[in-house]
Amino acid sequence: MTGHQRQILDELRHIEEKHGVKILYACESGSRAWGFPSQNSDYDVRFLYVHPVAWYLSIEEKRDVIECPIHDMLDINGWELRKALKLFKKSNPPLLEWLYSPIQYHEAYTVAERLRQLAQKAFSPRAAIYHYLHMAKGNFRGYLTGERVKIKKYFYVLRPVLGCLWIQKHQTMPPLVFEQLVEELIPEGSRLRADIDALLVRKKAGDELDVGARVESIHAFLEEQIAHLEKLAGEMPVAEGVSTAQLDELFRSALDEVWSATGQFGAK
The missing domain is CATH 1.20.120 (Four Helix Bundle (Hemerythrin (Met), subunit A))
Known part of the structure; x- marks a missing residue:
């Protein structure tokens, strides 16, 4: 593991602690993933995360991204899972690129792999x-x-x-x-x-x-x-499509997988 990889993992752990979330998946998304970085290229880290269940049980719409200031060549941003699933249903190319990035920093749960299994059906x-x-x-x-x-x-x-x-x-x-x-x-x-x-x-x-x-x-x-x-x-053809019911089930099971495992299911 390189020094930058260790730094990225430390930053991801800090994000989890600061925001009270669990990061499901993190990858490289920029020129390093494309295979042509310059010597001074940033590390463009993108991640998916979930809040505890109680965060979702609110009448208020809440911020669904985490954006960190760029520093030490690290450009780190993430999408909340519900936002990501809405975009996945629309065949969002940046999200699909993240799922198939050749440089993956963190994949702790089954969500990313389950999305990959649905990706061709969702792809337009x-x-x-x-x-x-x-x-x-x-x-x-x-x-x-x-x-x-x-x-x-x-x-x-x-x-x-x-x-x-x-x-x-x-x-x-x-x-x-x-x-x-x-x-x-x-x-x-x-x-x-x-x-x-x-x-x-x-x-x-x-x-x-x-x-x-x-x-x-x-x-x-x-x-x-x-x-x-x-x-x-x-x-060109459009997507066969993934149903809202399928993605609702994936979302609920992701919350169960993440928070039941930590003993914090339903925590604020």
Whole structure:
């Protein structure tokens, strides 16, 4: 276990004590999970948590996120389980990414695995493609339209575009690891593949990849694929769907699993 991993686990325990919650699952969600962190990249830790049962027995709507100030390269935020389940029912791509993150810091209960078992049923190719396409277009317009561009932002357009192409091909959530997407979807030996691989080597080596001349092969690929995906998105299938009853049962059993085990079921 690295020093940062120990620090993350200590922070998660502190959050539990400070907020009186139990953390069900915690993972990495940013560039470290995607496989291309810079030397100064934050640790983007995301987690799911539950309050004791009595917290839910109130007529008041309460805050359903925990957000910690960024410090020591740690960016830690979490969603309360009921919020997460509502988003899961809508096939929320960030939540699905968390569940399949290749870097998992903490998984103490069965909730995350039960959600993974329901994920393909909940997954909506149409909703996911719209999500990733919106991300790609925003970064493309914001950083890549001039003759000189912010080079590292190519990754923040390539990843969602390749995610869309994965969904088109497989009808499943795309993997988080960027190199898996490249290996599957960009032909080896092509100019495009060579240019992407070269940028990836530079980013992993710690190059700033600041403003520079645009990479024509990548630029042309992104323009072509964004136009293609704009036409495709509305034709993609929607989710089979998970019922509210199924997620209600999962929620109630999660509360029972967490708080019965600690002897605090129903505690404030």
